[in-house]
Amino acid sequence: MTMNANQYIYQKIRALDQDPFRPDQHFTAPVGWINDPNGLIYFKGWYHLFCQYNPYGAHWDTMHWYHARSKDLKHWEDLGVALEPDQDYERKGGVFSGSAIVKDDRLYLLYTAHHVASDGTIDETQCLAYSDDGLNFQKHPENPILTAADGPAGLAKADFRDPKVFEHDGSYYLVVAGAVNGHGQVLLFKSADLVKWEYVSAILKDQPYMGRMTECPDYFEIDGQAFLAFSTIYENGHYSTVNIVKGKMNWESGEMTPLDHQLFDAGPDFYASQSFTDKDGQRIMIPWLRSVDQADYLADTGHNWNGMMGLPRRLSLLDGQLVQSPVTEWKEFGPEVENGSYQLPDFKPGKKLSLIGTNGRIEISRQPDRYQVAVVSPIYQRSYQLPAAGDDLSLNFDNSCLELFAQKQTLSLFTFIYGIKQAIWE
Numbered sequence: 001m002t003m004n005a006n007q008y009i010y011q012k013i014r015a016l017d018q019d020p021f022r023p024d025q026h027f028t029a030p031v032g033w034i035n036d037p038n039g040l041i042y043f044k045g046w047y048h049l050f051c052q053y054n055p056y057g058a059h060w061d062t063m064h065w066y067h068a069r070s071k072d073l074k075h076w077e078d079l080g081v082a083l084e085p086d087q088d089y090e091r092k093g094g095v096f097s098g099s100a101i102v103k104d105d106r107l108y109l110l111y112t113a114h115h116v117a118s119d120g121t122i123d124e125t126q127c128l129a130y131s132d133d134g135l136n137f138q139k140h141p142e143n144p145i146l147t148a149a150d151g152p153a154g155l156a157k158a159d160f161r162d163p164k165v166f167e168h169d170g171s172y173y174l175v176v177a178g179a180v181n182g183h184g185q186v187l188l189f190k191s192a193d194l195v196k197w198e199y200v201s202a203i204l205k206d207q208p209y210m211g212r213m214t215e216c217p218d219y220f221e222i223d224g225q226a227f228l229a230f231s232t233i234y235e236n237g238h239y240s241t242v243n244i245v246k247g248k249m250n251w252e253s254g255e256m257t258p259l260d261h262q263l264f265d266a267g268p269d270f271y272a273s274q275s276f277t278d279k280d281g282q283r284i285m286i287p288w289l290r291s292v293d294q295a296d297y298l299a300d301t302g303h304n305w306n307g308m309m310g311l312p313r314r315l316s317l318l319d320g321q322l323v324q325s326p327v328t329e330w331k332e333f334g335p336e337v338e339n340g341s342y343q344l345p346d347f348k349p350g351k352k353l354s355l356i357g358t359n360g361r362i363e364i365s366r367q368p369d370r371y372q373v374a375v376v377s378p379i380y381q382r383s384y385q386l387p388a389a390g391d392d393l394s395l396n397f398d399n400s401c402l403e404l405f406a407q408k409q410t411l412s413l414f415t416f417i418y419g420i421k422q423a424i425w426e
Helices: 003-017
Strands: 032-043 046-054 064-070 076-083 094-103 106-116 122-131 155-168 171-180 183-191 197-202 213-222 225-233 241-250 255-263 270-277 283-289 313-318 321-326 340-344 352-356 361-366 370-376 381-387 393-398 401-406 409-414 422-425
Touching: 003 076, 032 064, 032 106, 032 270, 032 283, 046 076, 046 094, 064 094, 076 106, 094 270, 106 155, 155 213, 171 197, 171 225, 183 213, 183 225, 213 270, 213 313, 225 270, 241 270, 283 409, 321 393, 321 401, 361 393, 370 401, 370 409, 381 401, 381 409
Parallel strands: 032 094, 094 155, 122 155
Antiparallel strands: 032 046, 046 064, 064 076, 094 106, 106 122, 155 171, 171 183, 171 213, 183 197, 213 225, 225 241, 241 255, 270 283, 283 313, 313 321, 340 393, 352 361, 352 422, 361 370, 370 381, 393 401, 401 409
16 A cells, blocks of 8 residues: 555544544544654654554554654654564564664664563563665564663663663664663663664662653753653652753763753653754654543543644753743734644733633633643643743643643643633733
8 A cells, every 4th residue: 555545544534533632733643542752853854753552442552653754843644553563572562662863874763672471471672673765664683682681780671661872972872761670770771883782881870760660761962961851650659750850971981960850841741752853953852741640531432542742842951951942833812712832921920811612621820930720621620830930931722732831841731621712811
């Protein structure tokens, strides 16, 4: 079947969907469940987005990699399944998260193979696939290229995943999430060819915000400043969160000295973020937006899709601190609104904005040092706080989601509220 025929089918599926919960500007798959963004890269004139995918239902199950591409990071073309668990080392588990890099004009994907044996034993290994056209992928004959035995003593075979690849000073590196002796770590590996890897170090030492297991690590630099982002799985019912550490990297030891630590987003629904550089060399990040408490609501109520990507955000530094700016088109704000992005430059203390949707409402109240955000959703009612720095607030509301950008802080939520048409200032 040609790509044109596939694209026709995907468009028909979306047109037949007519689901008011589905967002307009946030990426979703035509059908099925999606989670972590994977393999984000600019290759041969296209931005490529891969993500974790279950094509057979709107709930999490055996993982595949879904694939879409874009010219502008706003409008996406569906390309279908890029990787499926068709090898022995992936079966009964799936093709888990990973990343991408270009080497010698060839696109390489590094990913985790999640193997579940008949006795339930789990073995997570790192694997490689490649493509010359960015559309068709071949798995490397030497897979798996990295196993827990290649890492430090105490590394759990069942918790060794999510390789993020990057190049530094002529060598290739991976940061990989792992549980070592029951504690979360981000492990650094080095290679000359992307196939043979050697263990370097645990990149951060004994930090309390690394929990029992880390996921989706992402090392990057902006203007020479090193950052390490990673998701953390905690115990005792604590929400998993995405942490961002600013630090000083020592490449001889392979260790980072942390200088500052904060959450990447103030909400619980932002997870598994991944960054890459765009065609102009700027750092772009995309998160997965989930409903942390209602992960199966859409599946359980008859919808054929679940999960979305957050808006791509451009990362930059302001006074040494990380700033997220959405890659979007801005609309003019007024009493009558529609799905889209808006800039509110004069949101002073004492002001309150109500966004009225078909099935709920969102109230944003400005306090001297923060925004208080109340969500009255058809399935939950909850309040959130977003620290304020100045009076500038940017926001995007799209069916089922809300994203707020307050200079150096963001709040990203899966609201299940659709059809916002009215904005009321108080």
